[in-house]
Amino acid sequence: SKVSQRYRTGYHFQPSKHWINDPNGPMYYNGIYHLFYQYNPRGAVWGNIVWAHSVSTDLINWAPLEPALYPTEPFDINGCWSGSATILPGNKPVILYTGIDTQNRQVQNIAVPKNLSDPYLREWTKPGHNPLMVPAGDINVSSFRDPTTAWWGNGHWKVLVGNKRGRRGMALLYRSRDFVTWKKSPHPLHSAPGTGMWECPDFFPVSLAGEEGLDASRTGVGVKHVLKVSLDSSRFEYYTVGRYFPEKDRYIPDNTSADNAMGLRFDYGNFYASKTFFDAGKKRRILWGWTNESDTAADDVAKGWAGIQTIPRKLWLDKSGRQIVQWPIQELEALRQNGVHLRKVHLRKGGIVEVKGITAAQADVEVTFSLPNLKKAEPFDPSWDDPQQQCSRRGATVEGGVGPFGLLALASRNLDEYTSIFFRVFKAQDKHVVLMCSDQTRSSLRTEVYKPAFGGFVYVDLEDGKLSLRSLIDNSVVESFGAGGKTCITSRVYPILAVAEGAHLYAFNNGSEPVQLVKLKAWSMRRPRMN
Numbered sequence: 178s179k180v181s182q183r184y185r186t187g188y189h190f191q192p193s194k195h196w197i198n199d200p201n202g203p204m205y206y207n208g209i210y211h212l213f214y215q216y217n218p219r220g221a222v223w224g225n226i227v228w229a230h231s232v233s234t235d236l237i238n239w240a241p242l243e244p245a246l247y248p249t250e251p252f253d254i255n256g257c258w259s260g261s262a263t264i265l266p267g268n269k270p271v272i273l274y275t276g277i278d279t280q281n282r283q284v285q286n287i288a289v290p291k292n293l294s295d296p297y298l299r300e301w302t303k304p305g306h307n308p309l310m311v312p313a314g315d316i317n318v319s320s321f322r323d324p325t326t327a328w329w330g331n332g333h334w335k336v337l338v339g340n341k342r343g344r345r346g347m348a349l350l351y352r353s354r355d356f357v358t359w360k361k362s363p364h365p366l367h368s369a370p371g372t373g374m375w376e377c378p379d380f381f382p383v384s385l386a387g388e389e390g391l392d393a394s395r396t397g398v399g400v401k402h403v404l405k406v407s408l409d410s411s412r413f414e415y416y417t418v419g420r421y422f423p424e425k426d427r428y429i430p431d432n433t434s435a436d437n438a439m440g441l442r443f444d445y446g447n448f449y450a451s452k453t454f455f456d457a458g459k460k461r462r463i464l465w466g467w468t469n470e471s472d473t474a475a476d477d478v479a480k481g482w483a484g485i486q487t488i489p490r491k492l493w494l495d496k497s498g499r500q501i502v503q504w505p506i507q508e509l510e511a512l513r514q515n516g517v518h519l520r521k522v523h524l525r526k527g528g529i530v531e532v533k534g535i536t537a538a539q540a541d542v543e544v545t546f547s548l549p550n551l552k553k554a555e556p557f558d559p560s561w562d563d564p565q566q567q568c569s570r571r572g573a574t575v576e577g578g579v580g581p582f583g584l585l586a587l588a589s590r591n592l593d594e595y596t597s598i599f600f601r602v603f604k605a606q607d608k609h610v611v612l613m614c615s616d617q618t619r620s621s622l623r624t625e626v627y628k629p630a631f632g633g634f635v636y637v638d639l640e641d642g643k644l645s646l647r648s649l650i651d652n653s654v655v656e657s658f659g660a661g662g663k664t665c666i667t668s669r670v671y672p673i674l675a676v677a678e679g680a681h682l683y684a685f686n687n688g689s690e691p692v693q694l695v696k697l698k699a700w701s702m703r704r705p706r707m708n
């Protein structure tokens with residue numbers, strides 16, 4: 178019915194029905210982008226997992242194909258779980274994935290296209306030498322999964338497989354000369370105590386200069402590496418930036434951020450099991466992430482679907498060399514229409530301005546604020562190390578000195594419902610601390626949906642006195658990019674008033690210090706072809 182479909186997204190990736198989770202094996206091959214993903218062909222809850230498959234020429238319009246991998250063999254008869262694609266020399270794509278075998282063990286398998294001249298690579302075959310890797314020795318058979326894209330170095334192919342030993346999360350390293358026979362390295366590429374199972378590891382090089390992406394096998398001067406892991410205990414991810422030593426097959430994080438759950442995240446909201454790929458066509462690295470529902474399982478069954486993928490993001494190393502920056506792929510901008518433009522709007526304490534003339538339920542908005550006076554910033558207590566907790570303590574209506582200011586997305590006419598995305602600036606000993614929040618606590622009058630206030634710190638010096646924010650609003654999702662993509666937060670929300678024509682968009686300031694909205698651009702977003 179119409180009511181049950183009001184939360185379907187307009188331009189975010191989703192299939193026509195049923196459950197989805199992790200993005201799998203994203204790749205660019207002969208002019209076509211492929212996205213595979215974990216999918217239940219029989220319902221809106223997790224189970225019966227296959228690799229669904231869609232193709233695109235622009236990462237925005239998607240056509241569905243038949244599932245590429247589904248249980249058929251003893252080595253994957255209980256499920257085809259997450260994995261990655263590698264394009265081998267001679268332009269030959271292969272998939273490595275986790276199969277759940279007859280004994281419910283997790284094993285790593287390979288699949289190859291049945292017919293390389295099919296432009297869509299519709300059918301995949303599983304060679305007879307599977308499985309490639311089995312949980313031998315003391316490897317826990319149910320904590321051994323999610324192979325990465327392989328890279329080449331020192332005469333070997335190498336891949337990582339997620340694992341844990343006790344509470345120590347680790348990325349096991351396997352090597353092969355021929356992609357057929359694989360041997361486990363005596364030591365993992367990297368591990369960290371107390372982090373639990375590392376799901377969906379991702380390991381890739383980033384350039385020290387500029388935004389260009391690099392192929393997985395790139396090493397040497399001018400290159401750093403990023404290791405990302407998804408923590409199944411807390412359901413969020415963290416990453417480190419560091420150095421990779423190919424001869425020793427060791428990765429050592431720079432000690433510029435924590436190598437545990439307190440570390441940096443691609444996204445401080447609802448975002449999991451992410452995976453990057455190198456787009457050789459446009460020389461960029463692109464990140465996909467899964468965004469789960471945060472309504473109830475019964476709601477999902479009633480909707481007939483659950484889960485979306487975030488808008489693909491280009492990702493690169495920040496100039497500081499300490500963190501990753503992300504930005505929605507440029508192709509998304511082709512969906513923009515009916516742009517509106519505000520300039521130089523003063524927002525005193527309590528100031529609010531509506532952005533009119535767009536479909537506020539399905540929009541793209543970019544805004545730059547300037548902060549004339551930072552002297553009134555509230556003092557920062559160094560013990561406030563958990564940004565989410567700070568966002569839960571002080572919502573968008575709690576007056577501060579500099580901030581809160583930002584956007585109210587998916588807001589109802591009388592502000593009975595809204596999702597607030599905002600900044601708050603604090604003064605620490607010798608610097609300013611910027612907090613960014615995406616607060617769902619007022620997002621819906623419904624009480625049974627999960628409504629946390631997500632938060633992350635924004636590592637900017639505020640020298641130019643400006644802070645920017647972009648939000649991609651799409652019926653039940655708000656994906657926000659602070660300070661040009663230094664801090665990203667995705668929220669899932671389920672308003673009952675702020676839907677379709679009932680949704681509004683505002684900019685606001687509830688800090689005692691005035692801020693200026695230097696410029697705001699917003700667009701209605703068209704619907705692409707979505708499966």
Ligand code: DQQ
Pocket residue numbers: 198199215226258259275322323376377449450
């Ligand atoms: N989802 C897959 C696993 C992976 C988990 C199963 C992460 O391979 O570890 O659907 O969300």
